[in-house]
Amino acid sequence: MTDDTKIPARMTAVAISQPGGPMVLKAEKRAVPEPGEHEILIRVHAAGVNRPDVLQRKGAYPPPAGASDLPGLEVAGTVAAVGPGVKRWRLGDAVCALTPGGGYAEFCKVDETNALPVPAGFTMTEAAALPETFFTVWHNVFERGGLKAGETFLVHGGSSGIGTTAIQLAKAFGATVVTTAGSAEKCEACRNLGADLAIDYKREDFVEAVKTFTSGKGANVILDMVGGNYVDRNYSAAAVEGRIVQIATQAGATASVDVSKIMVKRLVHTGSTLRPRTTEFKGAVAAALEAQVWPLLTSRRVAPVMDMIFPFKEAWRAHERMEEGEHIGKIVLDVA
Numbered sequence: 001m002t003d004d005t006k007i008p009a010r011m012t013a014v015a016i017s018q019p020g021g022p023m024v025l026k027a028e029k030r031a032v033p034e035p036g037e038h039e040i041l042i043r044v045h046a047a048g049v050n051r052p053d054v055l056q057r058k059g060a061y062p063p064p065a066g067a068s069d070l071p072g073l074e075v076a077g078t079v080a081a082v083g084p085g086v087k088r089w090r091l092g093d094a095v096c097a098l099t100p101g102g103g104y105a106e107f108c109k110v111d112e113t114n115a116l117p118v119p120a121g122f123t124m125t126e127a128a129a130l131p132e133t134f135f136t137v138w139h140n141v142f143e144r145g146g147l148k149a150g151e152t153f154l155v156h157g158g159s160s161g162i163g164t165t166a167i168q169l170a171k172a173f174g175a176t177v178v179t180t181a182g183s184a185e186k187c188e189a190c191r192n193l194g195a196d197l198a199i200d201y202k203r204e205d206f207v208e209a210v211k212t213f214t215s216g217k218g219a220n221v222i223l224d225m226v227g228g229n230y231v232d233r234n235y236s237a238a239a240v241e242g243r244i245v246q247i248a249t250q251a252g253a254t255a256s257v258d259v260s261k262i263m264v265k266r267l268v269h270t271g272s273t274l275r276p277r278t279t280e281f282k283g284a285v286a287a288a289l290e291a292q293v294w295p296l297l298t299s300r301r302v303a304p305v306m307d308m309i310f311p312f313k314e315a316w317r318a319h320e321r322m323e324e325g326e327h328i329g330k331i332v333l334d335v336a
């Protein structure tokens with residue numbers, strides 16, 4: 001079913017004209033995508049900006065097979081058309097969704113199971129800031145890392161989009177939260193979100209700080225987006241039976257490690273990337289989020305940390321902001 005009167009044949013999208021710096025992001029006209037059997041077409045009001053978009057723009061993170069070549073992994077908007085097999089959504093419903101690409105556009109199609117309702121009271125820009133970090137944190141911290149109430153959780157990059165989400169969710173589910181960040185201001189923002197300890201990693205050794213804070217026990221779960229020389233240090237900072245979950249390798253994908261620490265502490269080092277996973281997997285994460293996390297959003301116990309909002313056609317400014325590294329929380333594009 002489509003709302004043809006209101007859907008144009010062509011739309012404005014922001015594309016990567018060639019691999020390179022922020023200025024390669026250019027507005028252009030594209031055909032409006034056609035939703036498939038189980039897909040919905042979203043009239044995009046806002047799109048979240050994530051570090052993987054920056055990597056894709058540089059040519060280092062190609063979209064998975066079948067995904068749009070446009071950047072943009074999350075959107076919020078209203079349902080403008082539905083495929084014939086769509087069961088849940090109706091025209092006009094306010095949704096936010098995880099997309100495998102194509103979010104920097106006026107229209108974006110997604111599998112219906114990868115969309116969630118905009119939480120009550122949320123603006124579209126707030127809702128667009130949810131999917132990528134909430135799906136990533138839920139799966140990696142709780143499903144993969146198995147974080148439980150009463151455990152100590154260490155998240156690196158606490159002021160990032162991922163970090164600000166991880167701090168809040170780990171606190172909401174009863175963990176003690178330790179985080180690292182690269183300035184006093186970022187550490188303060190992390191504490192304001194509920195972190196029990198925020199370590200300025202440029203001034204202090206996080207391994208020593210974690211050990212002191214936990215009376216030598218270490219962290220039960222570590223979410224790491226740094227890699228490189230953090231890997232062995234994570235093994236040192238981990239508790240016995242600790243779980244280390246790798247979600248990025250910003251300081252390098254290779255590492256020299258003392259593997260005896262894995263044996264002695266019986267550590268598990270795992271990791272994942274969200275974008276290439278199946279729509280079924282993402283649908284299962286969406287269902288878990290809706291049941292367990294959406295009530296926390298509706299009650300505002302948890303909320304996205306909004307850094308800056310940029311006009312969609314000036315997406316290059318949003319990427320500049322992200323690459324400057326001064327942001328705290330989420331950067332969002334206003335598409336409406």
Ligand SMILES: NC(=O)c1ccc[n+]([C@@H]2O[C@H](COP(=O)([O-])OP(=O)(O)OC[C@H]3O[C@@H](n4cnc5c(N)ncnc54)[C@H](OP(=O)(O)O)[C@@H]3O)[C@@H](O)[C@H]2O)c1
Pocket residue numbers: 049050051052132136156157158159160161162163180181182183186201225226246247248249250251272273274275322325329
């Ligand atoms: N695996 C997945 O499924 C998945 C999904 C989404 C995102 N990610 C990854 O998760 C990371 C965060 O994404 P985001 O969108 O939230 O990005 P973001 O807001 O730009 O955050 C990046 C963070 O990384 C920290 N950082 C960078 N280099 C560092 C280093 N050498 N040492 C310590 N900290 C460093 C920065 O902290 P300071 O400013 O404090 O230095 C910054 O807060 C990205 O690497 C992204 O690719 C993975």
